[in-house]
Amino acid sequence: MPDGRTLEVKVWRGRESGRFQAFTVPRRASQTVLDVVSWIQRHLDTTLSYRFACRVGMCGSCAMTVNGKPRWTCRTHVDKVAEGDTLTVAPLANLPVVKDLATDMAPFFDKWAKAQGRFVPEDDRPREFHIVPPETSERRAVDAGIECIGCGVCYAACDIVRWNRDYLGPAALNRAWTLVNDVRDAGNPTRLAAVAGDAGCHACHSQENCREHCPKQINATASIAGLKRAAAIAALKGQL
Amino acid sequence: MSVRSETRLWLAQRASAAVLALCVIVHLATMVYAVRGGLSAAEILSRTRGSSAWLAFYLLFVAAVVIHAPIGLRAVLREMTTWRGRSLDFAVVLFGILLAALGLRAALAVFA
Incomplete structure (x- = not known):
């Protein structure tokens, strides 16, 4: 329910070039940043473009820059991030802007493909199932990174991505690390x-912005260190 | 440059960094010890001249610098500028040769 208070929200409008537009939105209890953006779109300006789907932190489509930091807007409460009664919402950094708050995620997912982030099955000969005990170091490494939902928050937070547009980025490298540790996968060492x-794991400075911002608390920096x-x-063994 | 070469450069830089960490500590500790002891430059040289142990130490130090610094410079230039390719690799090799010349000159001066 509205409690009489209002929130001053600056929202990015346009593409790569554009400007922030100010809106006044009623404050509500347990209001999320996605609630605020949706309220603006439904009540103040129907032309505002943004992206969301599940609203519960499962799909990874609503990430935006909120007060300078990349976040899932659906799981970010206004009370936690509003500076006074103001909020600034912009599209994710390091990605082309389609319009307003919607970014083009294609470069992000192209890099997953480049990092060979897909499972490569072994040949189709009949064989026994692989037994993967939960306590093995490989399985634990997979567990640590596998919950990534591809929201792009780490990619937007990464300084190396900003400096080096060829850099594969934390999410794609983390995905590759889960596959390197998957005993069923036949895609290594091509994947390595x-x-x-220079555009892969060795470009990482271990600044851990990815780990700091990941809404799933995945430590992509550790995954990248594992890849290094x-x-x-592999290079020492002449397998690279 | 191939991925294998880039990975080996990274490995060489890490390995040389480990050597440098040790060398820098020994170098600085010796300097502080010598200066606190009130030794003059001539007295220090009289101890190092003819000492093959000090020569070996400083040759190792120079070798680590010559490996470490050009690889790091290459990475920095790739990040901070748009310079890429063979001309960059050639330039940092030249920088390495310069470091080697200066370093060997200093190491030999301490020895002989």
């Missing part, structure tokens, strides 16, 4: 060759 080098180790060992 795809993720190593695996690539170094």
